[in-house]
Amino acid sequence: MGKLSIELKDGKHAFAPGEQVEGRIEWSLDSNLRALELSLLWYTSGKGTRDVRVLHTHRIDSPGSFGLDKLSFTLPPGPYSFSGKLISLIWALELTCTPGDETVRQEIVVSPTGREILLTSVPGQGQDSRPRQSLQSILGVPHASA
Amino acid sequence: MVRVDTRGSGGNVSKPASILGRLGLSLFFLFFFAMGSLFEVFILHEFARAMGQRSWKPVPCTIVASEVREDGQSPYAVAVGYQYEYDGQGYSSSAYKRGYSASDTYSGAHKIVQRHPVGRTTVCYVNPRNAAEAVLSRDSLLIGLAALFPLIFVTIGAGGIYFLWRRSPPGEARPIAPIAKRTKGASKYAMAAFFSIFAIVGGAMFYPLGIRPITRTIDAESWQPMPCTVLRAEIGSHDGDDGTTYSVDIVYEYTFNGQTYKCDRYDFIGGSSSGYKGKAHVVEQYRTASNPICYVNPKDPSEAILKRGFHAKLLLALFPLPFLLVGVGGMVYTLRSKNTGAPFLGTLNARASAPASDPLSLLRPVDTGPAVLKPKFSARGKLVGALVITLFWNGIISVFLANTSGLMLIFLLPFIAVGIGLIGFVIYQFLALFNPRPALHLSSRTIPLGGAAELQWSFSGQTSRIREFAVTLRGVERATYRRGTSTYTDENTFYEMELYKTTSLAEIASGQVGFVLPQDTMHSFKAENNKIVWSIGLRGDIKSWPDVKESFEIEVTPAACGRQE
Numbered sequence: 267m268g269k270l271s272i273e274l275k276d277g278k279h280a281f282a283p284g285e286q287v288e289g290r291i292e293w294s295l296d297s298n299l300r301a302l303e304l305s306l307l308w309y310t311s312g313k314g315t316r317d318v319r320v321l322h323t324h325r326i327d328s329p330g331s332f333g334l335d336k337l338s339f340t341l342p343p344g345p346y347s348f349s350g351k352l353i354s355l356i357w358a359l360e361l362t363c364t365p366g367d368e369t370v371r372q373e374i375v376v377s378p379t380g381r382e383i384l385l386t387s388v389p390g391q392g393q394d395s396r397p398r399q400s401l402q403s404i405l406g407v408p409h410a411s412a
Numbered sequence: 413m414v415r416v417d418t419r420g421s422g423g424n425v426s427k428p429a430s431i432l433g434r435l436g437l438s439l440f441f442l443f444f445f446a447m448g449s450l451f452e453v454f455i456l457h458e459f460a461r462a463m464g465q466r467s468w469k470p471v472p473c474t475i476v477a478s479e480v481r482e483d484g485q486s487p488y489a490v491a492v493g494y495q496y497e498y499d500g501q502g503y504s505s506s507a508y509k510r511g512y513s514a515s516d517t518y519s520g521a522h523k524i525v526q527r528h529p530v531g532r533t534t535v536c537y538v539n540p541r542n543a544a545e546a547v548l549s550r551d552s553l554l555i556g557l558a559a560l561f562p563l564i565f566v567t568i569g570a571g572g573i574y575f576l577w578r579r580s581p582p583g584e585a586r587p588i589a590p591i592a593k594r595t596k597g598a599s600k601y602a603m604a605a606f607f608s609i610f611a612i613v614g615g616a617m618f619y620p621l622g623i624r625p626i627t628r629t630i631d632a633e634s635w636q637p638m639p640c641t642v643l644r645a646e647i648g649s650h651d652g653d654d655g656t657t658y659s660v661d662i663v664y665e666y667t668f669n670g671q672t673y674k675c676d677r678y679d680f681i682g683g684s685s686s687g688y689k690g691k692a693h694v695v696e697q698y699r700t701a702s703n704p705i706c707y708v709n710p711k712d713p714s715e716a717i718l719k720r721g722f723h724a725k726l727l728l729a730l731f732p733l734p735f736l737l738v739g740v741g742g743m744v745y746t747l748r749s750k751n752t753g754a755p756f757l758g759t760l761n762a763r764a765s766a767p768a769s770d771p772l773s774l775l776r777p778v779d780t781g782p783a784v785l786k787p788k789f790s791a792r793g794k795l796v797g798a799l800v801i802t803l804f805w806n807g808i809i810s811v812f813l814a815n816t817s818g819l820m821l822i823f824l825l826p827f828i829a830v831g832i833g834l835i836g837f838v839i840y841q842f843l844a845l846f847n848p849r850p851a852l853h854l855s856s857r858t859i860p861l862g863g864a865a866e867l868q869w870s871f872s873g874q875t876s877r878i879r880e881f882a883v884t885l886r887g888v889e890r891a892t893y894r895r896g897t898s899t900y901t902d903e904n905t906f907y908e909m910e911l912y913k914t915t916s917l918a919e920i921a922s923g924q925v926g927f928v929l930p931q932d933t934m935h936s937f938k939a940e941n942n943k944i945v946w947s948i949g950l951r952g953d954i955k956s957w958p959d960v961k962e963s964f965e966i967e968v969t970p971a972a973c974g975r976q977e
Contacts, residue, residue: 350944
C-alpha cells in the first residue's frame, strides 16, 4: 500500500471563482506506475444521479515509484459550491494512479463568500402554488384593485 | 460543510441491501437468467441444426407428386414427392422442409405446390450421413437473429446478480474523474442501443403490416375482376391467451386464361381479430352471393383477392410507426446530443469551458441586452403534446380492450382511468388555448446574482376575464434520478418572491416591475441530472375556466468577480 497526497498552499481550501489553486502532490507507491493523473473537477451528490465535470487534467507519465510535483489550476467563474435540500455541488482535486483505482481526493470550496452556498426550502411547498413572500408587502405597497 | 445525505433510495450511493433482500433479488434475477438461457439454448440449438443443413449436398431431383391436400377443414397439407440419386443409388422422399406439415392458408400451401410442379427437375438437399434423408427447402438461418431476444433477459439476469454481489470500495475511496470519463460515452451508447430495439421492432413490423399491404392494395387496382365460385365460406375461430379471435375463411375457385385456380385470400391484411359480427356478415354475403367477383393478378393468376381498395383495416399499417419514430428519433437524438454537463445556461457555456487564460473575462456576461421571454412550451405545443400522448396511450389500451373480457377487463380498469384522465387533460389544454396570451420583456438577458432587472408584461386577447394577476420569481433545485426502470424528477423551491399582484384590469393588461436578485444564493446551473432553475411565473385567475399559468426561465449568472466578505 502506497501513499498519494495533495497539499494546498497555505492550507487554503476556500477559493473565489477565477482564483488560482496552488499546492503540490506527492506519491510514494510500491509498484511502478504507468501514469498519475491530477484532475480539477466538480461533482454532484444527493438525490439526483451524479453529474461530474472534469475541467482540467494534469497527467504525469512514468512518474516512478515516488516523487512530487507542483499543482496550479485557475478556477472558472462557476458553478459555486452549494448544498440544497436535494443537491450538493462539490469541487475537488483528485489524484489517481494508472493502472489501478488508488486515489486521493481533496475537496475545496468555490464561492465568492468563501463558504458553500446553502439553499433552504421555501416553507409550505406543495400546499398551493401561491408564494409565501411578497415584494409588495415587504415594501408596504398595497395591491392595486379594479 | 453541509452535505445532502446521499444514502436515500434515490441517491447515488444507495444503502446496501440486507442479505435477505439481496437473496430475494438474486432469485428474481436468477429467474430472468434461467428463462433467458433456456430460450437461448433452444434457439441456438435450432440455429446449429440450420447451420448443419448447409453441409447437405445439393443434388438434382424430379418432382413426382405435388398437390394441396385438404384432409379436414384446414390447415392445408402439401403432399410432395420426388426422386433423386446419391452415390449411384436411387432414393425417393416426401419431405418438403424439416418440421413442415401444413400451411395455415390455402394460398401458402398452393405457392409451394406452384414452385414444385410435377415433372420439374429441381434441386433437393441430401444428408450425406443418411442419404435417405432429403429436403426441398433448407431451414432458414434467420432464426439466429431470434437469439438476440432472450439475450436481453440473460444480460439483465447476469448483470443484476453481478451488481448485487460485487464488492466495491467505499464511495470516498472510489475515483470520480476516470469513471466519469469512462461512463460519459458508454451511457450514450447504452441509450442508443435501447432505442434501437424500438427501431428494429418498428422496422420489422412496418414491412409486413404497413408497406406490403399498402403497395399490394395499390397494385391490386390493376388486377382483373373475374367471376368466381365460392367453395367454402365460414368463420375461422382461433383460441389464444387473450380469448378467441375470428377470421374470414373463404375458399373460392376461378378460371383465368382457361386454367382453374383456387385461392383463400379475402384481403391483404389477413389474420384474425376479436370482432365476430362483421366477419359473420361478410361470410354470409359470400355464402349467398349469386355472382361473386374476385380480382386476379394478371402477372400471376394464382394470386387473387376478394376485397380490394383502401379500407379501415389498412389503418393497422400505422401501428408500427410510433415504435419506428420513437426508436429512430431516440437514437438520432441520443447520438447527436453532447454529454457536457454544462454549468450555465446559453451563451456563458462556451466561455465557462474555454481555457481560463483570462479568468476575469469569464465573469462578464456575454449578452446583457434586453430579452423577450418565451415559455418553454406554447399553448398550442402543450395541446399537441397532450393529444399525442393521449392518442398513443388510448390507442394501445383500445387494442387490449378489443381483445379482452372478464377478469382481464378489471385489470385494465386503472389504465382506462388514466386514458379518461388524459382525455380530460386534452380538453383542459384546448380550453386554455383561448386564454389571454402574455408577452414578457426582461431588461437584461442575463442577470448576475445581486443584480437588478426590470420586467414588462402585456396581454393580448380578452384580458378582462382575468380576475387576479400575480408575478413570482422562483429559484428551484431539480434532481433527476432513476429507480428501477423509471426516471423521476424531484423539485425543491429554495427561493420564492411574489414580485407583483394586482386585480386592476389596466395593470393586468400591461405593467412593469423592478426586482433585485439576492446575492447569497445560487446562480442558474444545468447539468444532465441536476439543475438550478430560475424562472418568472405568471398566474392569472379566470373564473370557471383554466387559469393562465406560464413559467419563463431566466438566466442568473454568478455575481461580479471578487470575494464578498
